[in-house]
Amino acid sequence: xxxxxxxxxxxxxxxxxxxxxxxxxxxxxxxxxxxxxxxxxxxxxxxxxxxxxxxxxxxxxxxxxxxxxxxxxxxxxxxxxxxxxxxxxxxxxxxxxxxxxxxxxxxxxxxxxxxxxxxxxxxxxxxxxxxxxxxxxxxxxxxxxxxxxxxxxxxxxxxxxxxxxxxxxxxxxxxxxxxxxxxxxxxxxxxxxxxxxxxxxxxxxxxxxxxxxxxxxxxxxxxxxxxxxxxxxxxxxxxxxxxxxxxxxxxxxxxxxxxxxxxxxxxxxxxxxxxxxxxxxxxxxxxxxxxxxxxxxxxxxxxxxxxxxxxxxxxxxxxxxxxxxxxxxxxxxxxxxxxxxxxxxxxxxxxxxxx
Amino acid sequence: xxxxxxxxxxxxxxxxxxxxxxxxxxxxxxxxxxxxxxxxxxxxxxxxxxxxxxxxxxxxxxxxxxxxxxxxxxxxxxxxxxxxxxxxxxxxxxxxxxxxxxxxxxxxxxxxxxxxxxxxxxxxxxxxxxxxxxxxxxxxxxxxxxxxxxxxxxxxxxxxxxxxxxxxxxxxxxxxxxxxxxxxxxxxxxxxxxxxxxxxxxxxxxxxxxxxxxxxxxxxxxxxxxxxxxxxx
Amino acid sequence: xxxxxxxxxxxxxxxxxxxxxxxxxxxxxxxxxxxxxxxxxxxxxxxxxxxxxxxxxxxxxxxxxxxxxxxxxxxxxxxxxxxxxxxxxxxxxxxxxxxxxxxxxxxxxxxxxxxxxxxxxxxxxxxxxxxxxxxxxxxxxxxxxxxxxxxxxxxxxxxxxxxxxxxxxxxxxxxxxxxxxxxxxxxxxxxxxxxxxxxxxxxxxxxxxxxxxxxxxxxxxxxxxxxxxxxxxxxxxxxxxxxxxxxxxxxxxxxxxxxxxxxxxxxxxxxxxxxxxxxxxxx
Numbered sequence: 001x002x003x004x005x006x007x008x009x010x011x012x013x014x015x016x017x018x019x020x021x022x023x024x025x026x027x028x029x030x031x032x033x034x035x036x037x038x039x040x041x042x043x044x045x046x047x048x049x050x051x052x053x054x055x056x057x058x059x060x061x062x063x064x065x066x067x068x069x070x071x072x073x074x075x076x077x078x079x080x081x082x083x084x085x086x087x088x089x090x091x092x093x094x095x096x097x098x099x100x101x102x103x104x105x106x107x108x109x110x111x112x113x114x115x116x117x118x119x120x121x122x123x124x125x126x127x128x129x130x131x132x133x134x135x136x137x138x139x140x141x142x143x144x145x146x147x148x149x150x151x152x153x154x155x156x157x158x159x160x161x162x163x164x165x166x167x168x169x170x171x172x173x174x175x176x177x178x179x180x181x182x183x184x185x186x187x188x189x190x191x192x193x194x195x196x197x198x199x200x201x202x203x204x205x206x207x208x209x210x211x212x213x214x215x216x217x218x219x220x221x222x223x224x225x226x227x228x229x230x231x232x233x234x235x236x237x238x239x240x241x242x243x244x245x246x247x248x249x250x251x252x253x254x255x256x257x258x259x260x261x262x263x264x265x266x267x268x269x270x271x272x273x274x275x276x277x278x279x280x281x282x283x284x285x286x287x288x289x290x291x292x293x294x295x296x297x298x299x300x301x302x303x304x305x306x307x308x309x310x311x312x313x314x315x316x317x318x319x320x321x322x323x324x325x326x327x328x329x330x331x332x333x334x335x336x337x338x339x340x341x342x343x344x345x346x347x348x349x350x351x352x353x354x355x
Numbered sequence: 356x357x358x359x360x361x362x363x364x365x366x367x368x369x370x371x372x373x374x375x376x377x378x379x380x381x382x383x384x385x386x387x388x389x390x391x392x393x394x395x396x397x398x399x400x401x402x403x404x405x406x407x408x409x410x411x412x413x414x415x416x417x418x419x420x421x422x423x424x425x426x427x428x429x430x431x432x433x434x435x436x437x438x439x440x441x442x443x444x445x446x447x448x449x450x451x452x453x454x455x456x457x458x459x460x461x462x463x464x465x466x467x468x469x470x471x472x473x474x475x476x477x478x479x480x481x482x483x484x485x486x487x488x489x490x491x492x493x494x495x496x497x498x499x500x501x502x503x504x505x506x507x508x509x510x511x512x513x514x515x516x517x518x519x520x521x522x523x524x525x526x527x528x529x530x531x532x533x534x535x536x537x538x539x540x541x542x543x544x545x546x547x548x549x550x551x552x553x554x555x556x557x558x559x560x561x562x563x564x565x566x567x568x569x570x571x572x573x574x575x576x577x578x579x580x581x582x583x584x585x586x587x588x
Numbered sequence: 589x590x591x592x593x594x595x596x597x598x599x600x601x602x603x604x605x606x607x608x609x610x611x612x613x614x615x616x617x618x619x620x621x622x623x624x625x626x627x628x629x630x631x632x633x634x635x636x637x638x639x640x641x642x643x644x645x646x647x648x649x650x651x652x653x654x655x656x657x658x659x660x661x662x663x664x665x666x667x668x669x670x671x672x673x674x675x676x677x678x679x680x681x682x683x684x685x686x687x688x689x690x691x692x693x694x695x696x697x698x699x700x701x702x703x704x705x706x707x708x709x710x711x712x713x714x715x716x717x718x719x720x721x722x723x724x725x726x727x728x729x730x731x732x733x734x735x736x737x738x739x740x741x742x743x744x745x746x747x748x749x750x751x752x753x754x755x756x757x758x759x760x761x762x763x764x765x766x767x768x769x770x771x772x773x774x775x776x777x778x779x780x781x782x783x784x785x786x787x788x789x790x791x792x793x794x795x796x797x798x799x800x801x802x803x804x805x806x807x808x809x810x811x812x813x814x815x816x817x818x819x820x821x822x823x824x825x826x827x828x829x830x831x832x833x834x835x836x837x838x839x840x841x842x843x844x845x846x847x848x849x850x851x852x853x854x855x856x857x858x859x860x861x862x863x864x865x866x867x868x869x870x871x
Binding site: 084131135138139141142143145146147150153154157159273274277280281284313315316319320321322323326327330 | 621667674677680682685686687691804811848851852860
């Protein structure tokens with residue numbers, strides 16, 4: 001009987017054949033290991049303020065942390081869709097604006113404002129995504145550029161002054177309310193704010209990692225590589241791209257909301273083309289092919305900014321750095337390091353590296 | 356009622372008539388060959404039947420239902436798949452990754468069966484861009500066969516293969532179609548291969564059907580001989 | 589709307605037309621969206637300021653395009669030629685970095701202030717256009733743009749080099765097999781595109797005066813023009829450049845609240861309707 005049962009089952013066309021388990025994407029065990037690593041990283045990062053112990057450098061680290069949200073969102077789309085967005089400022093800056101407007105003009109609590117900013121901006125990403133994710137290559141760059149610039153133009157208009165403050169920007173007004181136990185002075189203090197920002201950043205990075213390794217990530221890879229074959233294999237090639245775009249917009253929105261809380265003030269500079277350039281260059285310098293590339297790139301970028309800004313030639317050095325990295329280290333800094341270390345490892349063990 | 360039937364299919368690009376009133380019917384377990392000289396409209400025909408190219412007129416039926424305006428994705432889910440003349444695989448993925456990707460969507464329960472039938476076992480963990488061209492052709496074909504499709508449209512599966520590989524490939528196609536009761540349309544440049552493999556053959560020339568019948572009937576057809584001699588001259 | 593406003597639109601459109609034709613040609617040939625195009629235009633304008641102050645505006649009209657052609661040669665020889673095998677998006681991002689560098693170098697040399705450039709005396713007055721007094725200098729811009737556009741189209745249609753450019757834009761690989769030296773054609777095109785940007789900068793200097801943000805500001809408009817016109821299409825870029833100039837100027841009168849948004853609305857509308865732009869890929 002025990003021998004016959006599987007035979008009978010295999011004659012049944014609906015029975016699953018146990019011979020080959022589908023293993024698309026990461027296993028639950030991998031997800032769990034990643035979670036452990038993320039928790040360790042999150043906890044370890046909380047020691048940073050007491051190690052650095054310097055207000056100026058903590059301020060710079062917080063800037064790096066906030067920029068990391070933007071460069072991660074650019075990097076996620078670059079890695080999984082092969083698309084460079086020039087318009088992530090719309091989501092980062094848009095969300096920061098909503099936090100400031102909601103707490104000041106509408107007198108919402110910081111919780112309501114942050115939730116509204118993130119949800120509202122993500123909804124905006126959905127609406128814009130429908131328009132832009134069909135485009136490829138240069139078309140996508142141009143559409144996202146136009147979209148980011150359109151938001152900028154709306155914000156600086158005189159007729160929008162009552163809401164956006166035009167060129168003057170908007171200040172948040174949290175008053176004596178608190179956000180997760182932090183009052184205004186805590187939010188403005190980089191040594192206190194770091195803890196919140198770091199935990200959120202690690203959580204978001206973990207989410208991006210899981211998304212990239214999951215079945216969803218494999219489907220994105222297939223779509224990026226051969227859209228037509230994906231369609232002829234029965235896949236919808238629009239929705240996964242849209243989902244990736246919205247997810248990436250969500251990451252930028254989370255960062256923007258944190259920015260609004262931390263700086264307590266937003267101005268149109270947050271929405272302009274150069275700010276988008278910051279996020280992209282940070283992502284490129286770190287490396288687009290590796291998840292942690294943009295993460296590391298953002299911190300390197302603000303560090304370099306702080307070092308070079310004294311001379312007033314910030315964008316000169318930024319430009320030189322991005323050209324040098326793009327020409328000589330196409331994988332970015334983290335990408336190059338990981339390729340080198342893999343090559344080193346494989347030459348030691350004598351195994352061929354997996355591409 | 357045929358499993359898959361195309362009636363008076365025409366495709367025009369502006370003034371150019373790529374296909375003109377072509378009919379075809381596919382039956383389960385039968386390999387239906389389509390041959391014709393260069394420019395006969397063979398590839399356009401596969402594109403038209405698979406939903407890649409819009410028909411100018413005519414209609415396509417599957418299981419008795421009109422599917423002329425159905426999307427590529429709908430057709431694949433309904434059980435109509437295709438392969439590509441210009442190898443269409445996922446270059447950066449391993450062979451097993453991409454087969455699993457396709458299998459996942461199409462609820463394939465016996466991926467091993469396909470892998471064994473096409474002898475892909477040894478290359479499963481290799482990145483696709485690194486395997487031999489002939490193997491890539493097999494991967495392309497495997498992706499079309501995943502998920503028990505009821506109709507497969509094969510666009511020159513032997514393109515670029517050497518003779519022995521080509522014989523093998525057609526052998527696989529015939530065995531798999533017979534075993535699984537698949538209705539296959541086999542567009543091929545290799546005329547001898549088609550005569551060996553197919554049960555029924557349609558000959559296209561300049562976008563129209565020149566003749567239709569069993570290999571023996573087609574072989575004796577004067578118009579076919581003339582068309583092929585004409586194109587060779 | 590009056591004639592003066594329409595003419596303002598035509599003058600702005602002329603500048604966009606000159607700039608975008610260069611950008612479109614470079615894109616057609618190298619497949620690279622040159623984000624440094626705004627910076628090249630800006631370089632032309634600042635050079636024009638210096639040359640006008642030391643020699644004359646007429647000299648600037650000759651010198652600036654030539655100087656920019658040299659920068660174009662550097663761009664082609666150092667970057668585009670060596671990075672042919674890289675993805676076009678990467679090379680585009682490199683030009684973005686170059687734009688930052690060039691704009692900052694200009695800032696170091698000329699400082700952060702807005703600099704006025706006088707138009708030559710001959711063009712300084714007004715002319716009568718259908719009963720409206722209109723600044724002669726803007727008519728001059730328009731005239732130069734029309735002559736330039738006609739000459740460019742004629743040259744592409746008639747000369748051997750023009751034929752090679754058109755062929756290489758269609759299909760670089762095949763052209764190379766057919767014996768066209770794509771690298772040389774590309775050098776010509778990038779130099780010409782940069783020279784046109786220099787010409788536009790020189791022409792713009794007396795019109796808008798010269799300021800540090802001018803490169804980035806016009807870059808976005810020019811990118812939109814090229815995409816709307818159909819990437820790689822010279823005729824499309826010219827038509828779209830002129831159209832955007834008019835729409836923006838006239839829009840500022842009719843829809844002052846929306847005028848700044850019109851280019852973006854136009855871009856999204858065109859790309860949603862026709863993803864390859866008005867004219868597709870054709871030179």
